[in-house]
Amino acid sequence: MFKKYYIYLLLIVGITSCDQKPQLSETEQKVETLLAKMTLKEKIGQMNQYNGFWNVTGPVPEGGDAQVKYNHLAEGYVGSMLNVRGVKEVREVQKVAVEKSRLGIPLIIGFDLIHGYKTISPIPLAESASWDLEAIKNSAAIGAKEAAAAGINWTFAPMVDITRDARWGRVMEGAGEDPFLGSKIAAARVQGFQGDDLSSPYTVAACAKHFAAYGFAEGGRDYNTVDIGLNTLHNVVLPPFKAALDAGVKTFMNSFNDLNGIPATADKYLQRDVLKSEWNFDGFVVSDWGSLREMMDHGYAKDRKHAGELALNAGSDMDMESYIYHEELEGLLEEGKVKLADIDDAVRRILKVKYELGLFEDPYRYLDEAREKEVTGSQEILDGVLDMAKKSIVLLKNENKLLPLKKNGQKIALIGPLAADKNSPLGNWRIGAADHSAISVLEGLQAYNGNTIKHQQGVKLVNKVPAGFHEEVSINETDRTGFAAAKKAAAKADVVVMVLGEYGFQSGEGRSRANLDLPGLQQELLEEIYAINPNIVLVLMNGRPLVLNWADKHLPAIVEAWHLGTQSGHAIAQVLYGDYNPGGKLPMSFPRSVGQMPLYYNGKSTGRPGADGEDKGSVFWSHYGDEENTALYPFGFGLSYTSFNYSDISLNASEMTATGSIEASVEVTNTGTVEGKEIVQFYLQDIHASAVRPVRELKGFELIDLKPGETKKVTFTIDEKLLQFYSANNTWESETGDFNVFIGTDSTTDRKVTFSLK
Ligand code: NOJ
Numbered sequence: 165m166f167k168k169y170y171i172y173l174l175l176i177v178g179i180t181s182c183d184q185k186p187q188l189s190e191t192e193q194k195v196e197t198l199l200a201k202m203t204l205k206e207k208i209g210q211m212n213q214y215n216g217f218w219n220v221t222g223p224v225p226e227g228g229d230a231q232v233k234y235n236h237l238a239e240g241y242v243g244s245m246l247n248v249r250g251v252k253e254v255r256e257v258q259k260v261a262v263e264k265s266r267l268g269i270p271l272i273i274g275f276d277l278i279h280g281y282k283t284i285s286p287i288p289l290a291e292s293a294s295w296d297l298e299a300i301k302n303s304a305a306i307g308a309k310e311a312a313a314a315g316i317n318w319t320f321a322p323m324v325d326i327t328r329d330a331r332w333g334r335v336m337e338g339a340g341e342d343p344f345l346g347s348k349i350a351a352a353r354v355q356g357f358q359g360d361d362l363s364s365p366y367t368v369a370a371c372a373k374h375f376a377a378y379g380f381a382e383g384g385r386d387y388n389t390v391d392i393g394l395n396t397l398h399n400v401v402l403p404p405f406k407a408a409l410d411a412g413v414k415t416f417m418n419s420f421n422d423l424n425g426i427p428a429t430a431d432k433y434l435q436r437d438v439l440k441s442e443w444n445f446d447g448f449v450v451s452d453w454g455s456l457r458e459m460m461d462h463g464y465a466k467d468r469k470h471a472g473e474l475a476l477n478a479g480s481d482m483d484m485e486s487y488i489y490h491e492e493l494e495g496l497l498e499e500g501k502v503k504l505a506d507i508d509d510a511v512r513r514i515l516k517v518k519y520e521l522g523l524f525e526d527p528y529r530y531l532d533e534a535r536e537k538e539v540t541g542s543q544e545i546l547d548g549v550l551d552m553a554k555k556s557i558v559l560l561k562n563e564n565k566l567l568p569l570k571k572n573g574q575k576i577a578l579i580g581p582l583a584a585d586k587n588s589p590l591g592n593w594r595i596g597a598a599d600h601s602a603i604s605v606l607e608g609l610q611a612y613n614g615n616t617i618k619h620q621q622g623v624k625l626v627n628k629v630p631a632g633f634h635e636e637v638s639i640n641e642t643d644r645t646g647f648a649a650a651k652k653a654a655a656k657a658d659v660v661v662m663v664l665g666e667y668g669f670q671s672g673e674g675r676s677r678a679n680l681d682l683p684g685l686q687q688e689l690l691e692e693i694y695a696i697n698p699n700i701v702l703v704l705m706n707g708r709p710l711v712l713n714w715a716d717k718h719l720p721a722i723v724e725a726w727h728l729g730t731q732s733g734h735a736i737a738q739v740l741y742g743d744y745n746p747g748g749k750l751p752m753s754f755p756r757s758v759g760q761m762p763l764y765y766n767g768k769s770t771g772r773p774g775a776d777g778e779d780k781g782s783v784f785w786s787h788y789g790d791e792e793n794t795a796l797y798p799f800g801f802g803l804s805y806t807s808f809n810y811s812d813i814s815l816n817a818s819e820m821t822a823t824g825s826i827e828a829s830v831e832v833t834n835t836g837t838v839e840g841k842e843i844v845q846f847y848l849q850d851i852h853a854s855a856v857r858p859v860r861e862l863k864g865f866e867l868i869d870l871k872p873g874e875t876k877k878v879t880f881t882i883d884e885k886l887l888q889f890y891s892a893n894n895t896w897e898s899e900t901g902d903f904n905v906f907i908g909t910d911s912t913t914d915r916k917v918t919f920s921l922k
Pocket of ligand 1: 453
């Protein structure tokens with residue numbers, strides 16, 4: 165009897181413990197089967213990423229470095245390549261990996277698809293000004309479609325770095341200064357790139373980068389050190405990464421910078437503790453370009469071997485272009501400095517993504533010449549980037565309704581170094597695009613034929629030496645010979661349209677600036693033209709916030725048109741002529757002076773805000789003696805050809821508990837004469853907390869279209885989750901107390917009500 169009972173018990177225990185074993189998914193089982201067949205060298209190979217290193221459609225390299233790398237590819241010692249693109253090229257490298265190596269593991273082909281592949285969409289900062297998540301998702305999706313049709317499997321995007329410093333050149337590549345907006349956009353971009361089915365030949369795997377805090381480079385100088393505490397890290401920097409993860413992002417890229425003394429590539433807290441443990445990320449982490457190697461320059465790794473040890477132990481799974489894992493991991497394993505379990509873990513993660521992309525099923529599934537031809541530059545993609553470009557434009561000033569321009573009978577002087585430029589509108593990340601392939605503003609205006617247009621550069625562009633990968637220019641700093649003709653054209657014009665700003669490569673990686681004014685002789689030209697004809701519409705093309713005090717003070721109309729990509733000129737012309745009513749809002753504050761950097765709306769009050777207390781009027785409050793604290797154009801700011809009126813905010817309750825919620829509503833009316841889009845913004849302030857909270861933080865927004873005279877009610881729901889923050893207890897939680905609610909047209913709105921969390 166006892167024996168019988170014992171056996172029965174054992175059986176139950178056995179069944180229960182079997183049940184508790186995690187079930188491997190089909191993909192995981194395949195990964196395990198493959199992993200079991202792999203040699204150590206082959207495993208390390210999967211963790212090794214090479215840049216395109218020989219003319220892949222040409223002969224096989226003989227001798228030298230290229231041959232060594234080619235052999236690695238054939239031996240299965242390369243898991244990924246970047247910058248190989250186009251079906252023909254990708255097929256060549258994929259064939260070597262699949263047909264020559266022992267296990268035939270396909271490569272994952274990576275590429276910086278940042279704002280379009282061959283057809284270029286607006287720079288990400290511009291797209292973010294649309295606040296239009298569907299449009300942003302679509303823009304990523306059409307970019308993915310075009311890139312995937314060219315054999316690319318994986319984009320190194322979205323860059324989700326929050327940044328508060330316009331000096332940093334890479335602000336063009338992100339979503340601006342706000343973690344809430346940045347999180348929504350991060351998710352939209354991931355969904356756009358990856359779609360619903362990663363194995364579709366029209367989608368690519370996405371990569372949230374740069375993990376983490378790259379956007380907080382001191383002084384806005386690219387690659388510079390970052391020193392921020394846990395409060396800023398968790399409340400400001402990490403949320404967009406978490407949002408990307410929740411949206412299913414398959415990969416992360418770590419970062420060049422050190423964070424509080426630890427290079428991000430070797431940051432165990434970020435990669436292993438937060439990302440892989442706390443957040444349960446099951447994709448893989450790629451290093452940034454050579455960032456393993458750079459740890460020696462940082463003064464952190466003593467040699468290449470040490471760099472490999474630090475990076476793997478911290479959770480960097482793939483080595484982009486340092487070749488350190490390839491050279492050092494075996495030795496490190498023999499010496500017991502790294503664990504086989506960590507190598508296996510990295511390889512599992514990489515193989516899993518390859519399976520999900522469908523590359524094992526068919527390594528050539530992305531390689532179809534007919535599809536490439538059909539998709540590249542298709543009407544669908546051209547229409548998509550045009551739509552996105554229009555939505556990205558922000559109207560900064562429009563006095564006396566100078567805009568929209570009349571379509572007929574006008575003499576327009578079109579002036580400026582960027583007015584006929586077909587290269588700058590493409591922005592910085594456009595490796596796949598042909599130079600000079602954008603529609604210029606001149607061409608865009610010429611598509612309307614009711615007016616006479618006289619074009620003059622005024623300030624010339626000069627070839628830049630040395631240039632980068634593409635043809636580069638700079639804006640002339642000394643040659644005024646174009647001024648006279650420009651002034652003559654302005655004198656005869658009804659309206660002057662001036663296209664000024666930064667040339668396409670003036671922002672982007674490595675393109676930090678210590679000044680934020682209009683580069684070269686442009687300000688001088690602007691003032692001289694103004695003296696002759698003040699009826700000026702300034703169209704800005706730039707990759708970052710600029711200092712525009714003079715223009716704001718003097719000019720009647722200013723249009724922020726960023727670098728809008730292939731269809732730039734058409735988008736701008738449609739806005740200037742009123743065929744599209746601009747509705748974008750700034751995703752970054754525009755400063756009054758470069759000395760205000762870093763500048764952001766969601767700062768802390770300080771102990772001396774000088775708001776209405778006794779400190780104001782004296783010198784002892786937090787301010788500059790020679791400049792305002794505020795932005796010239798604040799976060800969330802943007803005008804329309806119509807006007808909107810907001811009602812007071814109504815709350816359906818003034819108190820809530822952690823399980824309840826409150827609804828905050830406003831009514832918005834179009835008080836103008838044309839249909840328009842308004843982005844209704846909702847901000848919260850946690851008035852007192854265990855760690856000081858910002859003066860306000862964006863917590864919601866809604867895009868509404870209103871016909872003239874139409875009113876819509878917009879409601880935001882406040883629940884406990886929305887009130888959480890990374891508190892003094894180093895955890896995400898809400899705290900009871902009072903909160904201010906602000907709803908309005910930009911981040912400076914003073915329409916306010918208060919409620920309490922009990
Ligand atoms: C360096 C950049 O920081 C990163 O964002 C990019 O993806 C890689 N280079 C590859 O081009």
